Amino acid sequence: MEVTATWYLVLSAVLFSLGTFGLLTRRNPLVMFMCVELMLNAVNLSFVAFSNALGDLAGQTAVFFVLVVAAAEVVVGLSIVVALLRRRPDATVDEFVEMRG
């Protein structure tokens, strides 16, 4: 049985859905953060799968950009999460509503 691009895409879709579901249902900021990473990597996977299937390197180039951006985002995001959790160790995101209009 040959592993076609479809397999990868299905896996990617499953991972993306898991990530989305987790993001919407979990309240722990760290877990939500991990869910966002999961969604990003699901997209990366589909990029690579398409790149391979179509023989176009542009998809893999995009992945590098995503990885770089994700790394930067992790730096900022994690530091915010750490700062928040240091103030209130068992807080959920629903408690941080300072930005309410």
Next chain:
Amino acid sequence: MLEAAWLIPAFPLFGFLLILLVGRRLGEPLAGWLGTAMMGGSFLATVTVFAGLLAEEEPERFFIQKIFTWVPAGSFSVDVGFLVDPLSIAMCLFITGVGTLIHLYSVGYMHGDPNFSKFFLYLNLFAASMLVLVLGDNLLLTFLGWEGVGLCSYLLISFWFTSEANASAGKKAFVTNRIGDFGFMLGMFLVFKAIGSINYADIIVEAPGLAIGTATGITLLMFLAATGKSAQIPLFVWLPDAMAGPTPVSALIHAATMVTSGVYLLTRLNPVLAVSEPWTLDMIAWVGAITGLVAALAAVVQNDIKKVLAYSTISQLGYLFMAVGVGAYVPAIFHMITHAFFKALLFLGSGSVIHGVHDEQDMRRMGGLYKLMPITAGTFIIGWLAIAGVPPFAGFWSKDEILLYAFDVNPALWFVGLVTALLTAFYMTRQVILTFFGRTRFFDAHADEIEAAFTGRLEAASAGIQAAREDVVKAQEALDKAKTDLPKRKEAIEKAGASLAEASAAVEASSPEADGHDKLVKALDKATKAVPKAEDAMAKARTKVVDAELAVAAAEQAQVDAAALRREIDAARSNAPAVPQHVTALTPAPDISEFEDAMPDSYRARQEYHPHESPWTMTLPLVALSGFAIVAGGLNLPFTKDLHFLEHWLEPSLFANEHHLTASAATKWILAAIAIAVGLVAIVAAFAVYLRGSRRPESIENPNLGLAVAYDRAIATFAGGPGTEAFESAAWFDENVIDGAVDGVPSLISGTAGQARGLQSGFVRFYGLVVVLGTGVLVVVLLRSLVL
């Protein structure tokens, strides 16, 4: 020498700035002398420029001195520049000349006023504005001066602003003038639209090429402006009220300068007037003629010495408009100059009278003043002869000239003008007689003083009645008390008798040896004494009753007497000497000998006062102006062409539309003879009524003559009632609709934003859900577009 033109307005402007900075420190009289010196400097500068202009060839007498560019806006550019030509210099000569004399006069007139320096501050600013108005080489600069004189007029009319009436008179003048200013602005815009420039030099060149409709529009708008400043129908109502200001202001603003600016404007724009529809000129002439007549009628029934002159000024300005309307520009300027002299003289003379008689302005309370103020009276009489049109005084020549031109164009105008001349001679004669001749009525009791005297006496009588009434009540009470005392006394006597009988019986019953016998004898003694005592008391009580009865009777009598006295005073009041509404030189003084002692303090204070001649600072300008009022006719004598000095002089300024006489010499002589005859008839009639009493003044001073006054009152009623409501509804519209629209936009935005901010809940997961749903929608939409 022409380069000195800028100095003409600069001198008073500099004076204004100087007084503004150090006026309070200079105080009285230095600030006044400074202001006067600045006007004098301005006059000298004018004379210098005048001499320079004389040295030029006649066609070259047109000089523009540019100071700087004021409004550079693309192709439109306005300079601050002064136009020196015969017309503007003729105006400047009498503005600065008369202005200097009025400044000098004010030094004396404003003596002792707490705001002495402020007065000269305003006067200098006024003079500077007026000179800018006249000298400006374009409409905008003229408008600057136009507004400047309006502002100063407001400031000076309400100079004594602590009185409500003065303050509102200033406001009335300002608001009424604004209506005219609106015409000026629109006219100026129209000139710019049509010609592309508002410089007089360009207007003169371009005017003949204007479309008739445009020229008519400009003429009508500028005429509206002129009716405001020059107090013509329908905007004349502010001028009589403007008499609330100090008298030098009335002379400067309302006789010599500001009010002439409308005539100046129309004369300056004569090339435009020439192109407009002929009926506009007829309208100007008729408005002038009717204003003259209506104002002259009103002047006949005025009793305030300044109001007579105010209506007279309106009436004379009517002549000027009539002259402009018939194209008689030279006579208009001629009469403007002579009028400036004699009307300033009359106003200053009336100010001198008011100053001399302790701020009394009612002519009914003057009379006989020629003995007390000979210089004022003498100069005033010269002014009177000049305005009444008696040859050879100045007013005769200029007025006759206007009437001649009016006759040449339309005899109906001439007739109205002639009636106005008749009325003018009449009311001025009336004024002179009431002020300077006959009995000195200054000391007479005023109606309100007589009334006050009676009121005082009546109050005293009423108090007497009240006191008597109280006395009666008191006496009655005493009587009642005495009467209730009587039976008590009677009882006491009976009691005393009974106890006496008892005591004697007891004494007889007991034996002398018995123990208590002494005691009983003593008791008998006591009882025996008590009887006459009680009888005594009884007698006293009886006299008391009699006394009280007498007192009651006396008090009642007093009450009756007091009531009778009051009735007597009441009766005397109804027979009190009438203070006449209309007076002549012969009117006797009201006889108040019976109640002289009850007259209020104001009456007594007046008996101590001595009407006096004014100081030299006031009489000197009077003498100078009266000199001009005599000889100013020489400017333009009609006999031969060589004597038409003013006409030759003004020739270069009048480019078009000038009417040239067609009347024959015989017609001229006949018209002059008629004018003289009419003036003399009016003077004789006024003498007959007011000096000889051959007719009662009531028969002439019919209140219906005050048409102008009624018009003024109607406007006041309208402005106070429906006018105020209309403006309030306009204000409502402004506040609610205009401001509502402006305020509505931001409140709409902030309202919407207020609703929208509910979406920003601050829950991160909610934002995530929205993003996911949004993505879902986008995906569906994009896929659909791909598929379909």
